[in-house]
Amino acid sequence: MSLRAVQTDFPAGIRASGCITNYGDATASHAALCRGEVGLKLAPVLGVQGGDLVPMGLLGPMTESLPPRWLGALDSLAAQIPDGPWGGARTPVFITSSNYGVGNMLEFAKSRDPQHLPWATAHAVLERFRERYGWGANCHLLSHACVSAHLGLVQASRWLERGMADRALVFSFDFLSAFVTGGFSALKILNGGYPAPYRDQPVGSIGLGDGAAFAVLDSAPAEFRILAQHCGNEMYHFTANEPGGSGFTRLAEPFQQLLSGRRIWIKGHGTGTLEAGRIESSILKRMFPSAPLTSWKGGLGHTLGSCGLVELVIAMESVRQGRAPGTVGSAPPFFVDTVQETAFPINQCEGAVLCSNAFGGAHAALFLSHA
Amino acid sequence: MLERFIHYSRAVELPDEPTPEQLAVAKSAVPAAAVRRMTLLGLMVGDALRDHSPREEDTIVYATCFSETRTLERYMEGFPTPSPQLFQTSIHPSAVEQVLIARNLPVDEFYPLAGSTTLVSSALQTALLATTPRVWLIGGEERGTWLRETDQASAHNYAFCLLLTANAEGAIGRISWTTDAQAQAHPETAEEACATGTSVPSLRAFFEDLSRRCPRCMATPEMGRLGIEWFA
Numbered sequence: 001m002s003l004r005a006v007q008t009d010f011p012a013g014i015r016a017s018g019c020i021t022n023y024g025d026a027t028a029s030h031a032a033l034c035r036g037e038v039g040l041k042l043a044p045v046l047g048v049q050g051g052d053l054v055p056m057g058l059l060g061p062m063t064e065s066l067p068p069r070w071l072g073a074l075d076s077l078a079a080q081i082p083d084g085p086w087g088g089a090r091t092p093v094f095i096t097s098s099n100y101g102v103g104n105m106l107e108f109a110k111s112r113d114p115q116h117l118p119w120a121t122a123h124a125v126l127e128r129f130r131e132r133y134g135w136g137a138n139c140h141l142l143s144h145a146c147v148s149a150h151l152g153l154v155q156a157s158r159w160l161e162r163g164m165a166d167r168a169l170v171f172s173f174d175f176l177s178a179f180v181t182g183g184f185s186a187l188k189i190l191n192g193g194y195p196a197p198y199r200d201q202p203v204g205s206i207g208l209g210d211g212a213a214f215a216v217l218d219s220a221p222a223e224f225r226i227l228a229q230h231c232g233n234e235m236y237h238f239t240a241n242e243p244g245g246s247g248f249t250r251l252a253e254p255f256q257q258l259l260s261g262r263r264i265w266i267k268g269h270g271t272g273t274l275e276a277g278r279i280e281s282s283i284l285k286r287m288f289p290s291a292p293l294t295s296w297k298g299g300l301g302h303t304l305g306s307c308g309l310v311e312l313v314i315a316m317e318s319v320r321q322g323r324a325p326g327t328v329g330s331a332p333p334f335f336v337d338t339v340q341e342t343a344f345p346i347n348q349c350e351g352a353v354l355c356s357n358a359f360g361g362a363h364a365a366l367f368l369s370h371a
Numbered sequence: 372m373l374e375r376f377i378h379y380s381r382a383v384e385l386p387d388e389p390t391p392e393q394l395a396v397a398k399s400a401v402p403a404a405a406v407r408r409m410t411l412l413g414l415m416v417g418d419a420l421r422d423h424s425p426r427e428e429d430t431i432v433y434a435t436c437f438s439e440t441r442t443l444e445r446y447m448e449g450f451p452t453p454s455p456q457l458f459q460t461s462i463h464p465s466a467v468e469q470v471l472i473a474r475n476l477p478v479d480e481f482y483p484l485a486g487s488t489t490l491v492s493s494a495l496q497t498a499l500l501a502t503t504p505r506v507w508l509i510g511g512e513e514r515g516t517w518l519r520e521t522d523q524a525s526a527h528n529y530a531f532c533l534l535l536t537a538n539a540e541g542a543i544g545r546i547s548w549t550t551d552a553q554a555q556a557h558p559e560t561a562e563e564a565c566a567t568g569t570s571v572p573s574l575r576a577f578f579e580d581l582s583r584r585c586p587r588c589m590a591t592p593e594m595g596r597l598g599i600e601w602f603a
Contacts, residue, residue, distance in 0.1 A: 100485070123487035182451070235474075
């Protein structure tokens, strides 16, 4: 079997970053996760419309207000972005989300109130962002379910690598709405059980969470660098992975080659679904037998298209603090013995592999260097 | 200047309400077992890819503003008991995934883009920045019903695909991108790309360009000049 190179090995430096989760900012999120706090609470699956109670990590009641309930959180996050001519010729913006303002679209479908429409589509949301944040026209919208943020990071790196940008902003967000929670509930993936990622148990479940993050990338030396990125799409089934784990293997293979002999830790996708967790953890154990594996979605919930960037920012805070949160909300027996139940030291590690998966058997991963 | 050469182009359009015969033609491009659950946009993307299949090592750039409009409409109509099948089919890159899953075609790099006024330029730029030998640029929309009444859906049914490589030999056209900085440093290159530009077309106008093989040059201060030309 020939080993393949990572698709993007341009060393993009992370110049600035920030995130918002159900716990608060990156510092608060990291601290709460290290304490093992589960930030999810049982709430009606359809928000104010009621329904079964399911675990969610919400920044506030799940209603489709005007302006959207999430706008204040995004405004506070956007205020942390360093000044710059964002959206200008040399400073592109990559906006990534799985759902953009689809909650307002659902509200429009119910009420036919046209005031929801300026927030209801990806391009409408972009125009609102440009108005509020003063961004220029060089903005790019990506939406590939739960690997969306990774694709924004890949594209930002590409623009830097090819000399088309001096700096690039990646801005990712996903806030829960009945559109999404109702869909996951209908798929029976979201139920009354709290997520216990990588736990070997009879029934799996996930939790969903609000999340948003940004990162400013450039090509100058930086404390944190993304040294390699890789993506893959199984195209086996919309919601199930190829049972042999070929998609996970294809994703991990180039990193195994790149990181041979290096001390790393792994932040997996680990939503709490059984089969995906079993396959992901077993393949990561086989390919990185000494690397500790953790997942944070038992505490954060799955923040959907933003998860790749939200968890990257928390990983950077982990490095600053010298320890990474364990697999919050879960407990033995685990599928593999590399799963970390509690916070663990990472001072001796050179970096972390951060993974995300999505509908369609989509996979994405990056290597965050903090050596 | 970045450039790639067009080696295959196919544009597919269906009327507002396709006849069974027209749908049968579109359906013939995908495995019969998958057809029942496919959206109209998925069927048209399948038809656009009728003669070719992306390879695992290819890049796919997908451009759609409204995605699976009819599925979205039906999914939302189903509340408070939404359909799980319609939920998974309503996701943004669904049309391409329907086709590739039906044909069992894994692909490494897949960049689904959204947007409106700059969707075409984003798609061309993403394709030109790709690093794989072959790049597919795929796009399309399906006509909505009640969402169309408030401009939240396309008024037309169409899909297209372009196969792009770095190889000029045998090409039928070319796309190129020259930034303003590059144009100032190398004016002859800018002239080669396109001398004067228009604004970025809508996805529908871009589709019509492809259908008629019309050249177009678009220019804005943020992106520089993007051009598409067709060889005789």
